[in-house]
Amino acid sequence: MSMIFGVPLAVLSGQLLIxxxxxxxxxxxxxxxxxxxxxxxxxxxxxxxxxxxxxxxxVLMFDYLGVNYWVALLLAPLLVGAFGVAIEYFLLxxxxxxxxxxxxxxxxxxxxxxxxxLVNWFGVSGLRYSMPEMFxxxxxxxxxxxxxxxxxxxxxxxxxxxxxxxxxxxxxxGSYLRAGTExxxxxxxxxxxxxxxxSLTYGFGVALAAFAGVLAAPIYSVTPVMGSATLITxxxxxxxxxxxxxxxxxxxxxxxxxxxxxxxxxYPPASSAVIFLVMVLVLMFRPSGLFxxxx
Amino acid sequence: xxxxxxxxxxxxxxxxxxxxxxxxxxxLNGVLLLILLAAPxxxxxxxxxxxxxxxxxxxxxxxxxxxxxxxSFGHAAFLATGGYTTGYLLSNYSGLSTEMxxxxxxxxATVLGVGFAxxxxxxxxxxxxxxxxxLAQLVYFFFVQSExxxxxxxxxxxxxGELLGFIDLANNFNMYYFxxxxxxxxxxxxxxxxxxxxxxxxxxxKQNEPRAVSLGYNVDRYxxxxxxxxxxxxxxxGSMKSVVFQLASLYDxxxxxxxxxxxxxxxxxxGTLLGPVVGATFVVNIEYQLSQGALRDWVDPILGVIFVIxxxxxxxxxxxxIQKFVKKNLG
Numbered sequence: 241m242s243m244i245f246g247v248p249l250a251v252l253s254g255q256l257l258i259x260x261x262x263x264x265x266x267x268x269x270x271x272x273x274x275x276x277x278x279x280x281x282x283x284x285x286x287x288x289x290x291x292x293x294x295x296x297x298x299v300l301m302f303d304y305l306g307v308n309y310w311v312a313l314l315l316a317p318l319l320v321g322a323f324g325v326a327i328e329y330f331l332l333x334x335x336x337x338x339x340x341x342x343x344x345x346x347x348x349x350x351x352x353x354x355x356x357x358l359v360n361w362f363g364v365s366g367l368r369y370s371m372p373e374m375f376x377x378x379x380x381x382x383x384x385x386x387x388x389x390x391x392x393x394x395x396x397x398x399x400x401x402x403x404x405x406x407x408x409x410x411x412x413x414g415s416y417l418r419a420g421t422e423x424x425x426x427x428x429x430x431x432x433x434x435x436x437x438x439s440l441t442y443g444f445g446v447a448l449a450a451f452a453g454v455l456a457a458p459i460y461s462v463t464p465v466m467g468s469a470t471l472i473t474x475x476x477x478x479x480x481x482x483x484x485x486x487x488x489x490x491x492x493x494x495x496x497x498x499x500x501x502x503x504x505x506x507y508p509p510a511s512s513a514v515i516f517l518v519m520v521l522v523l524m525f526r527p528s529g530l531f532x533x534x535x
Numbered sequence: 536x537x538x539x540x541x542x543x544x545x546x547x548x549x550x551x552x553x554x555x556x557x558x559x560x561x562x563l564n565g566v567l568l569l570i571l572l573a574a575p576x577x578x579x580x581x582x583x584x585x586x587x588x589x590x591x592x593x594x595x596x597x598x599x600x601x602x603x604x605x606x607s608f609g610h611a612a613f614l615a616t617g618g619y620t621t622g623y624l625l626s627n628y629s630g631l632s633t634e635m636x637x638x639x640x641x642x643x644a645t646v647l648g649v650g651f652a653x654x655x656x657x658x659x660x661x662x663x664x665x666x667x668x669x670l671a672q673l674v675y676f677f678f679v680q681s682e683x684x685x686x687x688x689x690x691x692x693x694x695x696g697e698l699l700g701f702i703d704l705a706n707n708f709n710m711y712y713f714x715x716x717x718x719x720x721x722x723x724x725x726x727x728x729x730x731x732x733x734x735x736x737x738x739x740x741k742q743n744e745p746r747a748v749s750l751g752y753n754v755d756r757y758x759x760x761x762x763x764x765x766x767x768x769x770x771x772x773g774s775m776k777s778v779v780f781q782l783a784s785l786y787d788x789x790x791x792x793x794x795x796x797x798x799x800x801x802x803x804x805x806g807t808l809l810g811p812v813v814g815a816t817f818v819v820n821i822e823y824q825l826s827q828g829a830l831r832d833w834v835d836p837i838l839g840v841i842f843v844i845x846x847x848x849x850x851x852x853x854x855x856x857i858q859k860f861v862k863k864n865l866g
Contacts, residue, residue, distance in 0.1 A: 283661045334847055340661060341606050342846050345801065348794060349842025356835030472790065476669040479662060509680065516673040520654060523666065527657035 245506070252505055253384040259501020260494060261390055261459075264397035265452050267493025269474045271404055272448035274483040278421045279441045280332070282340050285348040288471030289355050290446045293320050294453020295462045296358060299369045309372040309458075316454045317447035324446030328439045351468070358464035366461030375458070393455050400451060401490045408486055417441065476519040481531050488531025571715055580707040581779065586819050587718045588776040593799040593811030594725055595768030600797070601806035602729055603761045604741030608664045608793050609651065609671030613644040613766045615678060615788035617773030620644075622693040622783040623683050633696040633704055637774040644770020645763060647674070652762035656755055659744075668790060675788045689784035693777055704778070714775055721768055726808055728764065737761055769796075798838060801845050804852030813853050 269291060276284045284290075297316040301307035307315065327350060335342050371389060378387035408414040419427050420437055428434045460466065474493075481492030496515050504511040522529060574583050592614055599605050621640030624631055655666040678684045685691070695704040704710045728734050736757050739747045748754050777783040786792065795818065803814020821841070825834045849856050 277661075281661075283665065331843065331847065338850070341664075342850060344606070344661065344664065345797065346843060346846045348797075349839045349846065352794070352839030352842060353836045354839075356833070356837075356839055359835070360832050468790070472668055472672045475665040476672075479658065479665050479669060513673055513676045516669050516676075519666070519669055520673075523654045523657050 247505055250384050255501040255505040256498060257384070257386070257390060257501075259498040259504070261393050261497070262500060263494035263497020264394055265456060265470070265493075266474055266477045266497055267401055267490045268397055268448055268452040268455075269470070270478050270481065270483075270489045270493050271401060271486065272445040272452075273474065273478055274486060274489045275404070275408070275448070276442055276445035277483050279417060279424070279438055280343070282332070282343040282347065283475075284442075284445065285344060285471070286327070286351040286354065287347075287446070287449050287474070288467030288469075289351040290320055290324065290449040290467070291453045291456070291470065292355065292358070292462075292464060292467035293323070294450030295369075295457045295460070295466065296362075296367070296453075296464065297450070298454045298457040299367045299462050302369065309454075312457075313451070313454050317450040320450035320453075321443040321447030325439045325443035328442040332442065333435070333438075355464050355467065362464055364463055364465055366463050369457045369462055371458045389458060393459070396455060397452075400448070404448070405486045405490070473515055476515050479519050480515075480522045480529060482529025484529070485531050488529075492530060568719075571719075575708055575711045580711040582823070584711055584714045584779045585776075586816050587714050588772050588779060589796075589799065589819055590812040590815040591718050591721055591775070592769055592772035593796055593803065593815045594722060594808075595765045595772060596796045597800045597805060597811040598725055598728065598768070599761055599765040600800055601810070602734065602741065603737045603758065604744075605758065605762065606664045606797070607651075607655075607667040607762070607765075608790070608797070609667035609669075609674075610765075610769050610796050611788050611790065611792035612651070612671040612674040613648060613769035614773035614776070614792060614796075615783070615785075616647050616674065617641060617644040617770030618777035618783040618787055619678065619684055619690065621774035622690045622777040625693050625696060625778070626690070629694075631696075632700050633698050633778060636696070637771065637778065640774030640777070641767055641771040644773065645767040648763045648766025648770070649759075651766065652759040656758045656762070668793070671788075671790065671793060675785070675790070678785060678788050684783070684785070687785060689782060690777075691782055693781045693783065695778055695781060710779060714779065717771070717775060721771065722808075722812075725768070729808065733757070733760075795838070798842055798845075800852075801850075802841065802852055804854035804856070804858075807852070807854045807858065810852050810854040817853065 269287060273284060273287055276282065276287075294316045297319055298309070298312040301312055301315065302309075331346060331350070332343055335346065375387075375389035375392060378385055378390075380386075406414075408417055416427070416432055416437060420432075420434060424434050424438075456462075456466075477493055477496050478489070480496065481488045483489065496518065499518065500511055500514055503514040510517070592610070595613075596607070596610050599607055617640040619640075620643040621636045624639050625633065625636040651667060651670050654670065655663055658666050679686060683690075695710060698704055698709070698713055702709050702713070704713065729737075736747065736752055739750075739752070740754055740757060744754060773783075773787060776787070799814035799818045800811045801814065802817055803812065804810025818838075821837070822834055825831060825837060830837065845852070851859060
């Protein structure tokens with residue numbers, strides 16, 4: 241068998257694949273954070289909880305209502321997105337004029353409530369979600385085995401990332417969004433319903449997290465606490481990439497997943513810490529982030 | 536109505552007003568001190584020490600958050616570093632007196648604080664919070680994987696030892712008065728810092744950083760110093776906590792703990808001296824009461840609800856709201 245730096249090619253490419261998949265999740269999650277940050281100027285600490293809600297909704301809808309994977313892929317982000325709109329409307333809006341630190345703390349409180357309640361109902365052990373029938377098995381690529389589902393996760397994540405980029409950069413709705421980022425007061429003056437736009441933006445960012453949650457349900461252990469550790473890693477990814485550009489968020493996410501995968505192959509003990517170490521290096525040598533515009 | 540006003544009269548009135556306020560404060564502080572001295576005869580001393588340790592932790596955090604305007608989401612790292620260092624040294628070097636162990640823990644947290652500060656002040660606002668959270672997670676991973684911390688089991692049976700070689704700290708009363716003295720000393724230190732010219736600059740940075748820069752202050756240096764002092768005091772709180780409970784656990788390093796100290800400060804009143812103390816007392820009591828009753832599994836969501844209500848309805852916190860009330864109705 242062919243070897244690269246003393247590691248079998250199949251092992252290396254397997255870890256790389258896992259890395260790309262993790263990276264796709266980081267990309268989806270940091271994309272949602274960036275979209276929300278753009279208009280609301282807040283960091284959504286409830287983002288991990290929303291990702292978890294997406295996965296939990298998928299599992300519970302299947303267990304109790306028999307809703308299949310494809311319907312969940314559409315329905316879970318919609319439900320969680322609607323929940324996000326409600327949170328924006330009933331809570332975040334009330335402190336819109338205040339220091340942004342307060343809205344950050346508010347979303348942190350919301351995250352504590354959501355995950356705390358679900359821990360009480362379902363415990364912290366993982367719920368099982370069986371793989372959809374058509375994704376069982378995989379294909380041998382010659383140098384490695386490629387499970388169908390993992391290929392699908394990468395494709396789906398990339399499609400959604402690209403669609404988000406397209407909507408924000410190329411459509412009229414996106415131009416409103418970008419204009420709102422620059423000067424929401426002026427835009428309100430032009431007769432655009434900015435409060436509605438803000439609600440929908442928060443809902444959309446949260447729906448992206450839920451979409452990542454649905455994708456994660458068949459391959460990760462679904463628990464009420466799955467979101468918090470992931471979110472902290474995504475924060476590091478966001479610090480590394482900066483939230484200045486949508487493309488930057490996507491590229492950084494996938495890149496960090498790959499680096500994590502490579503570390504797992506060559507020096508496993510450091511794999512959970514490597515993204516944070518990259519963040520330290522970036523802060524030392526390029527403090528505004530790889531794609532960042534502001535400090 | 537145009538009565539001529541003599542500037543000397545005004546000065547005299549201000550001095551009198553000031554003296555009256557100082558007297559009020561002195562009486563209030565005296566009463567508080569008496570309560571703290573008598574408390575262990577009424578309430579279980581270990582519970583009181585828990586409150587004092589968390590109060591010190593919150594006071595330290597508030598110096599950074601409430602007075603300088605920097606929201607650190609990683610203060611658990613300092614609490615845990617202090618606790619683990621002190622615990623490790625006292626467990627493994629039996630010749631070491633307790634106060635040396637506590638000092639060593641504080642120094643370790645201070646050194647870590649320098650590292651955190653130098654990295655995190657390179658970013659502002661929301662990024663600052665994310666960087667501190669991520670750095671604290673790195674520290675958490677380190678403690679999880681290290682042998683000496685005992686991993687998930689934690690570090691047990693840390694000896695309390697003797698203070699200065701002759702005061703037996705295994706006695707809860709001795710231990711309590713030692714913790715109380717350290718706490719009061721730190722509280723006075725923070726009070727002194729906040730009211731010093733240095734503290735004024737910190738407040739200026741909080742209110743308007745660009746203006747502080749344009750006035751010629753080296754803002755980054757002030758931020759680093761405030762951060763390091765805050766980290767040192769948080770480490771001291773962790774060190775004392777590990778001696779009091781003879782235990783250091785991963786829970787102290789978890790992001791949850793960083794969130795809890797934010798809640799304590801916010802509920803008590805950020806930017807007030809007494810606020811974090813009141814907030815720590817409140818949160819520790821709530822957690823204790825809940826853990827005894829039927830709601831023991833609902834501590835987290837209830838803390839979350841308190842978070843949300845505080846942010847939505849009374850951002851000044853308990854002490855801040857009382858101050859507002861007194862000013863409006865009695866001032």
